[in-house]
Amino acid sequence: MKKITLVIPVFNEANCIEVFYRAVSLAISKNTEFNFHFLFVDDGSSDESFEIISKMTRANQDISCIKLTRNFGKEAAIIAALSSLNTDAAIVIDCDLQHPPSLIENFIEQWKGGYLVVCGVRVTNDGSSMVRKIGSFIFYKLMNSVSNIALKKGVTDFCLIDRKVIQEIIKFSESNRLFRDILHWMGFKTAYVDFHAPDRSGGSSSFYFRSLISLGINGITSFSLFPLRMIGWFGVVLSLISGVLFLVMLFDKFLFNYNHFAPISYVIVVNTFFIGLLGMSMGLMAIYIGNIYTDVRKRPLYIVEDQI
Numbered sequence: 001m002k003k004i005t006l007v008i009p010v011f012n013e014a015n016c017i018e019v020f021y022r023a024v025s026l027a028i029s030k031n032t033e034f035n036f037h038f039l040f041v042d043d044g045s046s047d048e049s050f051e052i053i054s055k056m057t058r059a060n061q062d063i064s065c066i067k068l069t070r071n072f073g074k075e076a077a078i079i080a081a082l083s084s085l086n087t088d089a090a091i092v093i094d095c096d097l098q099h100p101p102s103l104i105e106n107f108i109e110q111w112k113g114g115y116l117v118v119c120g121v122r123v124t125n126d127g128s129s130m131v132r133k134i135g136s137f138i139f140y141k142l143m144n145s146v147s148n149i150a151l152k153k154g155v156t157d158f159c160l161i162d163r164k165v166i167q168e169i170i171k172f173s174e175s176n177r178l179f180r181d182i183l184h185w186m187g188f189k190t191a192y193v194d195f196h197a198p199d200r201s202g203g204s205s206s207f208y209f210r211s212l213i214s215l216g217i218n219g220i221t222s223f224s225l226f227p228l229r230m231i232g233w234f235g236v237v238l239s240l241i242s243g244v245l246f247l248v249m250l251f252d253k254f255l256f257n258y259n260h261f262a263p264i265s266y267v268i269v270v271n272t273f274f275i276g277l278l279g280m281s282m283g284l285m286a287i288y289i290g291n292i293y294t295d296v297r298k299r300p301l302y303i304v305e306d307q308i
Contacts, residue, residue, distance in 0.1 A: 002034050004160075007039050010095050013045070014047040037063075074179075083170045089161065092179075119152070120159060120192075121153075159183065228286035235281070236279075236280055242270075243276075
């Protein structure tokens, strides 16, 4: 019988864990085709999360847990789980029940239909503030504009990934990574399932606005050299504008014998021109730094999906 492992990152979720386990167990109870296993990853919780999971592991054979020494972040927790798995597929799901367990069967059907990746797409979110919605909108717009991957708006970490995909993900060696971005960068056949995210089953989110900003910056800088190249383009534009303006000033004074510009204006324009040249030089250096950064990450040059 094939095995599906549910990967559940946990950080201070003591109020949700038991409710989550009952809800998911009920959702998969009628599926006798697969052997399901729950793998909780305690990401340095300061509440009783690990004690609750430990108690559950002693009472249920389908539960195991990885405890991290401190809070390394959700991305690291997911990779820690995937690196330890021997399974046919993994389903990454949050413990707060904002990822509906009822979609698990839908994910499995898509997987059986040939998709190696099945991602949940959050269409609406009851517990999301206006600030978070605006931040999410800006993030997806920026990612799709400046990076070399196309993220579907609302795509989440709630996903099913095949064994082949897991084997490729754990090869990535970079420290700052965004799981969902890497998943889409790899290019495996992907299906999307829309869902409505209800409010949390308990507690409050530990994912603050500062965390969202950090996540967005990591996502953009990990998959795009645009921020580096922008320095060079800024220098080009600045030099062009100041250069043209300086020519206009010279024509005004020496060709037409006008004095529309004060002497200090010439100094300012010339300084601006050289600042632009400096920006272009920094942009050129940024290209080299970007190439070094790309090589240091040691991402695979290609990924083989199948071989006949």
